[in-house]
Amino acid sequence: MTTQLRVEQLSKTFVLHHQHGVKLPVLHQASLEVKAGECVVLDGHSGSGKSTLLRSLYANYQPDAGRIWVKHRDEWIDLVSAPARQVLAIRRDTIGWVSQFLRVIPRVSTLEVVMQPLLDRGVDRSTCAERAGSLLTHLNVPERLWSLAPSTFSGGEQQRVNIARGFIADSSILLLDEPTASLDAVNSAAVVQLIEAARQRGAAIVGIFHDKAVRERVADRLHTMDPVMQEVRV
Numbered sequence: 510m511t512t513q514l515r516v517e518q519l520s521k522t523f524v525l526h527h528q529h530g531v532k533l534p535v536l537h538q539a540s541l542e543v544k545a546g547e548c549v550v551l552d553g554h555s556g557s558g559k560s561t562l563l564r565s566l567y568a569n570y571q572p573d574a575g576r577i578w579v580k581h582r583d584e585w586i587d588l589v590s591a592p593a594r595q596v597l598a599i600r601r602d603t604i605g606w607v608s609q610f611l612r613v614i615p616r617v618s619t620l621e622v623v624m625q626p627l628l629d630r631g632v633d634r635s636t637c638a639e640r641a642g643s644l645l646t647h648l649n650v651p652e653r654l655w656s657l658a659p660s661t662f663s664g665g666e667q668q669r670v671n672i673a674r675g676f677i678a679d680s681s682i683l684l685l686d687e688p689t690a691s692l693d694a695v696n697s698a699a700v701v702q703l704i705e706a707a708r709q710r711g712a713a714i715v716g717i718f719h720d721k722a723v724r725e726r727v728a729d730r731l732h733t734m735d736p737v738m739q740e741v742r743v
């Protein structure tokens with residue numbers, strides 16, 4: 510299987526400007542390679558930098574050093590040095606992201622929220638709506654909710670809307686930040702099925718899963734985070 514994502518020597522230190530400039534080195538020369546059809550689960554104690562690494566892979570955090578090579582339209586692009594316009598194109602066409610919490614936009618219906626990533630790729634509305642409906646059904650979001658904005662939904666319902674949105678575009682790289690965190694066993698199993706289907710079609714997946722049973726189901730391998738370095742004051 511071909512490599513889709515390669516992290517080289519990635520470093521990230523947070524500087525707490527409002528707290529006497531304390532420096533928190535979180536990632537130190539981290540490396541990672543993920544192939545098509547592989548699910549790599551980030552492993553390490555709380556505070557070891559799992560979310561920091563995952564967010565860096567979506568260009569939400571800017572690393573201080575290192576490279577994040579992404580296979581985008583048959584080309585290797587370094588996300589760390591890519592201009593903003595290219596980062597947006599990579600997010601639209603190549604990297605799917607499921608965060609822990611849905612960012613709710615007032616007055617936008619659930620169906621529309623889920624369809625958006627596929628609409629952004631230029632797919633026609635009826636195909637998008639059909640695919641969104643089938644994902645929402647799979648994730649047990651009742652049809653009577655589809656026309657409503659998800660702002661009033663329960664935590665678990667919002668998370669399932671978020672998951673449907675993250676999986677709709679069949680991205681070649683998928684980043685999953687605790688997608689099953691607020692779900693019951695039935696819905697967790699539905700998410701595990703989506704992850705397995707994504708692997709089968711050749712997605713390269715990186716995820717954080719605190720639920721041990723889910724982690725064991727989906728992980729091809731664990732990526733152990735390097736120990737966090739000591740807090741350093743300037």
Ligand SMILES: Nc1ncnc2c1ncn2[C@@H]1O[C@H](COP(=O)(O)OP(=O)(O)OP(=O)(O)O)[C@@H](O)[C@H]1O
Nearest residue numbers: 523524533535553554555556557558559560561562
């Ligand atoms: N935006 C930020 N600003 C400052 N420090 C941050 C920021 N994000 C994370 N950190 C710090 O970086 C360290 C690693 O945090 P991170 O959330 O990546 O860990 P984690 O392994 O995902 O933890 P958990 O399993 O508890 O979610 C922590 O000490 C945290 O306080």
